[in-house]
Amino acid sequence: MPGSDVNNSVLWPLLLYAAVVAFLIIAILALSYILGQHHQDKATDQPYEGGIEQTGSARLRFSAQFYLVAMLFVIFDVEAVFIMLWALGFYELGWAGYIGVSVFIVQLVVVLIYEWGIGALDFGPDEKKIMRAYRRKIKNQSV
Amino acid sequence: MTVMQHVWIVLGVLFVLLNIGAGLIWVERRMLALWQDRLGPNRAGPLGILIVLADTLKLFFKEDWVPPFADKWVFIIAPAIVVASVLMSFVVIPFAPGIVVADLNVGLLFFLAMSSIGVYSIVLGGWASNNKYALLGALRGASQMIAYEVFMGLSLMGVVMMTGSFKLTDIVEAQRDMWFFIKQPIGLVIFFIAGIAETHRLPFDIPEAESELIAGYHAEYSGMKFGMFFIGEYLGITLISAMTATIFFGGWLGPEFLPGWVWFFTKTFAFILFFILLRASLPRPRYDQLMEYGWKILLPLVLANVMITGAVLLWLKG
Numbered sequence: 001m002p003g004s005d006v007n008n009s010v011l012w013p014l015l016l017y018a019a020v021v022a023f024l025i026i027a028i029l030a031l032s033y034i035l036g037q038h039h040q041d042k043a044t045d046q047p048y049e050g051g052i053e054q055t056g057s058a059r060l061r062f063s064a065q066f067y068l069v070a071m072l073f074v075i076f077d078v079e080a081v082f083i084m085l086w087a088l089g090f091y092e093l094g095w096a097g098y099i100g101v102s103v104f105i106v107q108l109v110v111v112l113i114y115e116w117g118i119g120a121l122d123f124g125p126d127e128k129k130i131m132r133a134y135r136r137k138i139k140n141q142s143v
Numbered sequence: 144m145t146v147m148q149h150v151w152i153v154l155g156v157l158f159v160l161l162n163i164g165a166g167l168i169w170v171e172r173r174m175l176a177l178w179q180d181r182l183g184p185n186r187a188g189p190l191g192i193l194i195v196l197a198d199t200l201k202l203f204f205k206e207d208w209v210p211p212f213a214d215k216w217v218f219i220i221a222p223a224i225v226v227a228s229v230l231m232s233f234v235v236i237p238f239a240p241g242i243v244v245a246d247l248n249v250g251l252l253f254f255l256a257m258s259s260i261g262v263y264s265i266v267l268g269g270w271a272s273n274n275k276y277a278l279l280g281a282l283r284g285a286s287q288m289i290a291y292e293v294f295m296g297l298s299l300m301g302v303v304m305m306t307g308s309f310k311l312t313d314i315v316e317a318q319r320d321m322w323f324f325i326k327q328p329i330g331l332v333i334f335f336i337a338g339i340a341e342t343h344r345l346p347f348d349i350p351e352a353e354s355e356l357i358a359g360y361h362a363e364y365s366g367m368k369f370g371m372f373f374i375g376e377y378l379g380i381t382l383i384s385a386m387t388a389t390i391f392f393g394g395w396l397g398p399e400f401l402p403g404w405v406w407f408f409t410k411t412f413a414f415i416l417f418f419i420l421l422r423a424s425l426p427r428p429r430y431d432q433l434m435e436y437g438w439k440i441l442l443p444l445v446l447a448n449v450m451i452t453g454a455v456l457l458w459l460k461g
Contacts, residue, residue, distance in 0.1 A: 013149045014234055014245035020157055021230045025223045025371075032367030036207030045211045047274045048362055057212075058275045062282070069286040072438070076293045083300060083449060084252070090304040090453065091460070098453050105446055112442065121438045124431025 068120050079108055144241070153244055160233060160378060167377040169195050171419050178423040202370040210363050214271040221268030222361075222368045225261055225375035232257040232382050237312045239395045239403035251309040254386065255296050258341055262288045264375070265343075265350060269360035280359025283430055284350030287340055290437050295337035297445045301327045301452040302390055315394035324391040329448045331391045333441055338383035340433070342376060345422040349430050384414030 047054050086093065086101045093100075115121055169184065169192050176183025187193035209215055235250035237243040247253050262285060269281020303309060305326065306317045314323075324331045340347045351359030358364075361372045388394060388410035395403030428436070 010149065011245055011247075013153050014247075016150065017153045017157070017234055017244050018231065020153060021227055024157070024161075025226055028367055028371065029219065029223065032203050032205075032207045032370075035203045036205055036366045038206065044208075047210065047212060047272075048357065049275065050357070058273045058278050060275075060278075062278065069290055069434070073289040073293065076442070077289075077296075080293055080296050083297060084303070087300040087303040087449075088307065088309065090456070091307060095457055098457055101453070102450065105450060108446065109443070112438075116439065121435060122431075123434040124429065 072115070072120070075111065076108070079104070152242055156233060156238070156242075156244055157230070160230065160381070161374075163381055164374045164377045165195050165199060167380065167415065168198055170415070171377075171422075174416065174419045175423050178420065199370070202367050202373075205366040207366040207368070208363075210273065212273045213363065214273070217267050217271035218363075219368070221264045221271060222364065222371035222375070224267070225264035226371050226378070228257045228260040228264070229375050229378040229382055233385070235311050236385050236389055237315060237394060238407050242404065243312065246310060246312050248308070248310045250311040251299060251303065251314075251390075255292070258295070258382075259289075259292055261341070261375075261379070262292075264372075265360050268364070268372070269350075272360070272363040274363050276356045276358070276362045277360050280350045280356050280362070283356075284343060284360055287343065287347065287350065287430075287433060290434060291337040291340035294333055294437065294441045294445050295341060297449060298330045298333035298337060299390060300449050301330045304452060304456060311389055311394075314390055315396060318393040318396060322391065322393040322396075327391065327448075327452070329444065330452075331387070333445050333448070334390070335383070335387060336441065338387070339418070339421065340437070342379035342383055344376065344380060344418060346425040346427050347433060349427065349433060352427060380415055380418045381411065384411045384418065387414050 047058065049055065082104065083101065086097055089097070172194070173183045173191065184191035184194040187197050209218055232254050234244045235247050235253050237246065265284035265288070266281050269277040269279075269284065272278075302314060302323050305323070306314045308314065317323075343350050350356075351361065353359075356362070361369055364372060385407075388407060392410050393406075394410075395407045397403070397406035
């Protein structure tokens with residue numbers, strides 16, 4: 001396979017490309033600011049909430065489990081970086097590298113199983129739990 | 144290559160990309176209409192192709208509204224980020240032998256990095272809008288995109304192992320004997336699913352699900368700022384299609400009777416049509432179904448793919 005540890009391609013077209021992209025974006029934004037209409041009516045300055053009046057600001061304290069996703073991402077994406085580096089030097093590292101990465105991936109899987117077990121991967125309501133509670137309720141009513 | 148040739152490549156790539164991005168407005172609406180047994184836009188010009196021009200002009204002349212309750216600068220920058228990050232990703236893609244803006248030796252990583260930056264546009268746009276629908280859309284988008292990024296990177300590792308390089312021209316050259324989708328079918332499937340989630344296209348468009356969130360993170364955007372989210376989405380489809388063609392289907396390689404760039408664009412266009420077919424045929428899953436599918440099915444599968452590919456490659460080498 002070709003050795004690509006030396007970067008022998010020219011890089012300035014990348015910068016030129018970035019400059020043209022930046023110019024295009026600024027041009028589009030400026031042009032739409034100039035061409036677009038600007039008017040002021042009774043409800044122009046209100047946020048859209050399905051046609052009714054706004055009920056409080058959207059700067060609310062939103063109880064989000066999404067932080068869990070962020071933590072999962074940090075764990076698995078940083079570990080993905082190690083796997084990527086190993087994949088790059090795959091043939092040079094040989095079986096020794098393979099065994100090393102196997103141990104590493106087994107650790108990953110253990111973490112995954114643990115997170116699965118404590119319910120960190122359940123994002124919605126658990127339908128089995130809901131059904132169980134529902135059946136219990138039905139049973140109590142019929143008695 | 145001379146300086147002028149490089150300049151022409153840069154300008155040519157941008158020109159073609161922006162035209163594809165705009166042209167997809169027409170392609171998508173006509174194809175959806177075809178598959179749903181209706182006519183679609185057919186009034187402006189032959190087969191309705193001037194709808195592209197009409198739509199673009201309309202967006203430019205629409206009210207360019209920055210809400211007074213929004214974070215003004217963040218609100219303006221968010222749509223710029225999505226277009227910029229997607230357009231920058233095309234830098235590393237070889238369209239034909241020698242026709243590539245900058246053949247970086249970290250090509251694949253550059254592509255992954257740029258698609259990560261795309262998350263910012265959703266998060267910042269949704270937050271700066273100061274609208275509850277936008278906030279919900281932004282949160283959904285953030286969790287969906289950062290989750291599927293992990294699988295996207297790992298699904299390409301089989302290819303990197305066989306090539307020994309992140310450089311996309313090396314990856315294409317390594318497919319002279321056999322395209323990688325035969326050796327890496329699981330990698331291909333996972334990459335494509337992750338690509339749909341990264342571009343938040345249907346069926347995975349839950350950050351902007353119109354039946355529940357109006358327009359999600361871009362609910363407060365109007366005019367060309369909305370148009371930039373729109374173009375960013377179409378360019379994202381083109382990007383994922385082009386990457387799939389390059390990494391798994393031999394890029395510009397093909398029988399000699401046609402030049403390389405024709406093969407490249409044919410393959411890319413086939414995947415774009417597949418994206419549109421998915422939109423025409425599949426319902427949208429629930430948010431929790433999408434996330435659990437990713438973490439509980441795709442992640443173990445992608446790790447198994449890496450392990451098995453490694454073992455088989457080393458065993459074959461002996």
